[in-house]
Amino acid sequence: MSELFERSAAEIAREVNERRVSASELTQAALAHVRANDGEIGAYLLVLDELAKETALRVDERIARGERLPLAGVPLAVKDNMCLTGTRTTCASRILERWTAPYTATAVARMLDAGCVPIGKTNLDEFAMGSSCENSALGVTRNPYDLERVPGGSSGGSAAAVAAREAAVGMGSDTGGSIREPGAFCNVIGFKPTYGRVSRYGLIAFASSLDQIGPLTRTVEDAALAYDAMAGHDPMDSTSIARAVEPSATTLREDLQGLRIGIVREFGLDPLGAAMKAVYERAYRDLEALGARLVEVSLPTADYGLATYYLIAPAECSSNLARFDGVRYGLQVQAGDVATMNSRTRAAGFGPEVKRRVLIGTYALSSGYYDAYYVRAQKARTLVARDFAQAFDKCDLIACPATSCPPFLLGAKSDPYSMYLMDYYTIPMSLAGIPALSVPCGWVDEGDVPLPIGLQLTAPHFAEPLLLGAAHAYEQATQHALRCRPESFDCASRAQDRLRAKSRDRR
């Protein structure tokens, strides 16, 4: 039997429900593992020792009363842009560094109600703006598979926590790829549901027409269990969808017989380089071997996705972040008049990437430029969504890369636009609001380190059961996630040696 903290959410829930192990024992094991391991990884901004132990006791009481909970005792990592009553909720920003949430996000509350135990709040790019976690003002997170590389972002803390077995389920939010890209980089499942399927009440807003909460997990079954627990209508979020959620964990598939999977003509694999190209060609062949029929589809406007996104998302962010003005909560830099107080507070409280996006969004919405930039981008968005609708006339799912490169070295991307390019393959799905996930599909060797690669699968609105079902068949047949363990705790000393050797070389 593997260590307690190694188990999947499904295994944990089964054992806690059958009273073979208590939520309290599991929580002790998880917290001990976090204490031993997270110093190197930096997945958590805050570890909730007391709350975790109290919550575990309550889960054990519920089990003792005869309740069965779908996620009984499952250690949960919560991205620190989601509110949890009485805990610091920072968005990894100086402006909220000392803010304590007075209420709990609906999605988090649902996970706790399903039996999860909150281990801690995880690092992110400030206000979820970034693709590497390096825009965090409050800490560095390292990729558990190579400590010199980024975990991806913005949900990099949750992805790293799950990869390093510091939680079984991580909660992330995805605006342009912020669950899927760190999922791919950390060799875990990163799943963004249909826009509106999970309540955003208590998720601190970045771009409201794009933001969506979803799970990061080590198995597809766990992603399905987490999705089933967190999805559903919420009167507190009027954009949440008022139709019943079809459960996905009970409809996982073992093959892809009868499915047509679209391969996107415009996403040719040559630009990715020989090693990644080989990984994706192999993945497409594996889909076929499982019974899927591959068909070519076209997304002619996908190439405009990045430009569309980098107008719409900053525009919405400039509006959403106007609330951080130093008056009602968070940081305040004092000044003699209100406008100066606002401007100095925001200058001191926001990091460079947040400032850039607020400025570009303010510009795109300003008088004289609104039609040329924002409205035009919204029209381009219509075309991107239409492309997907037409493609799904010819196929049931689409398969494509999740990222254009493997996890990169910390500090490697200093130019903002080169970081924005990281979202190239994930943005079109966000613009269309369709569900999409990244599932581990192989490795590329970089020196002596194998680096994980993710396959992105996407489906029409509300086709989560089909999407997760197909991902499960692929995962079960290939098991790429199991081929390599994070060096951070499997061979921690080797990683340390390598780090020391490299810093010696630099000197």
Add this chain to the structure above:
Amino acid sequence: MPEIDIRYVAKLARIELTEEEVERFGAQLSALLEHVKALGELDVASVAATAQVVESRNVTREDEPRPCLEQGVVLDEAPHRQGPFIRVPRILAE
């Protein structure tokens, strides 16, 4: 396409910028605007703008009092308070 007037935009956005930031952000944002110019190639004359991609409708409810956050809990998060009020700098001249 005109060069971005970064000082004006920063004033609208209420972010005080240093001289170094004016230079750096000005250059970075101009570069980004070059990239988004590509959208000009799309023929969108007859295309409707999309604000929400999934079914959405107006939501109303009865205007009845409901439980909400306690006043003290909310006020505790304000940087400056005075009794039951949030304190801010004067906005009108004496």
